[in-house]
Amino acid sequence: MKARLLATLATACMTLSAFAQDFSKVEIKTHNVSGDVYMLEGYGGNIGVLSTSKGLLLVDDQFQGLAEKIEHAMQSINDQPLKYVVNTHYHGDHTGSNGYFSHKAPIFAHVNVRERLANKKEPNKNELPVVTYDNGVNIYLDSEHIQLRHFPTGHTDGDTVVYFKQANVIHTGDLFFNGRFPYIDLKGGGNVKGYLKSVNTIISDYPADAVIIPGHGNITNIEGYKTFAAMLEYSIEHVETALAQGKSEEDILAMGIGEKYKDYSWAFISEERWLKTLIAGLGK
Template identity: 45%
Template sequence: MRKFLLTSLVATLPMLALPAAADKFEEVTIEHNEVADNIYMLSGAGGNILLSAGEDGVFLVDDQYSQMAKRIAKKVQEVSGEDVRYILNTHFHGDHVGSNTWFANHHDSTIFAHDNVRERLSNDDSFAAAGLPAITFNSGMTFHLNNDTVHVFHLPAGHTDGDSAVWFENANVLHPGDLLFNERFPFIDLKSGGDVDGYIANVEELISRINDDTVIIPGHGPLANKAEYQSFLTMLKQTKAEVDTMKQQGMTLDEAKTKGLSDQWNDWSWSFITEERWIETLY
């Protein structure tokens, strides 16, 4: 269950300088991993996708970049033999909503998201109206489909101001969106309503809702469980405490970046959120 290709994650977020040329995506494949009965994690370029298949139709949580739409559709057909009926966007970043328009146009998919996701996408002139969430919510909603009860709940001021997490109750599978970057420093979009303290509080809230058997499909990184989510929370709190101490000692941001974090966090640095950039966020 836990074996899948990390190497296919070639990019993460719209702020990352993605080359515009389509050929940068040519070698990317969509990999699938069944994590529960008829529930799969799809990985490719951008955020991880949850796919639920069953008699009520295919339900996706997030849909990566627009360049990946046809490959996602092909994988969905391979796994389920169906088109995509529903899509839930966990937030507005392009690596989670980029294929909305393609699925709306080609599969007549209905798209759901928090109110703030539609508002932010509506203000983006480059985002086609067809891909906007058709149904939005303020605090949450519940789906009853594919022999499961699917709880969607909004979490305030964390990764962005429009974050939602999705929990399949019977299967005990959680997709927290980008409130989990498993085994790596997270991106917190401070310019779009994100907040470090809020992010930590939201992670604490999600951990309180799950148990040791919960399977977690993270926004980015490998499949996770509760213990690994707890390790992520520990990293958040301890690195924040280290940076807070540097500030209290009168260090400037540049001095804090020069000093760096404790060596135990070396492995959490990655191509997009390096240790220096994580210190900037915390500072």
């Protein structure tokens, strides 16, 4: 009951309008990841920043009420103009400040991100990406080569992974919740097995010594991502086996996820919500 209450409260907190939230006490913390790539930690998805003498590139921008704090944090790294913004997917904790930054730089995203933002109940044309792509695109800024690559049917249907080739840094967006159960947006084109497939493809296709900025959680590496992948594989097999045995949702919730991964439960995605996602995604 307590876990369910926490998840409900967290869901409400994450989906409220930015105008209804008080971000006055939120601190944007800056972490150097590798070379000229930084991570900004605040309230919402982790932000990536590329700092060069020819300008800055921003990956995701959290909530609207944090835009000026995010901008100040970027300027504290390097007081150069913002050149590009990338959205890894459409969720508000990654795109909420689009309206603010769109006046400063073009926003890049997968075509499905633009479509989903445009189809919101109260769409704001200033929030929309102005450069879209199907499979991916390359951006060159100073000496850095930034590769944007679309991964379909994972967290959503518009996921982009950002790879800073010179710095050897990957920003996975929400295809990685480090040390936590992930949110898979089944209503937004997400897919349980597609999520695992995307994770395994990233692990195999990118350098083994790459540093990773996850969508949520601490900076890590490919080995940390493999630990997350093992949790996904176990969870899918665990629930698939139970469903094949004819167990009901009630039975599976009573069975739980098992001791090994109980600590992956967090405020937004509790063990119960994770199991319900798996049941809904695998039971079709």
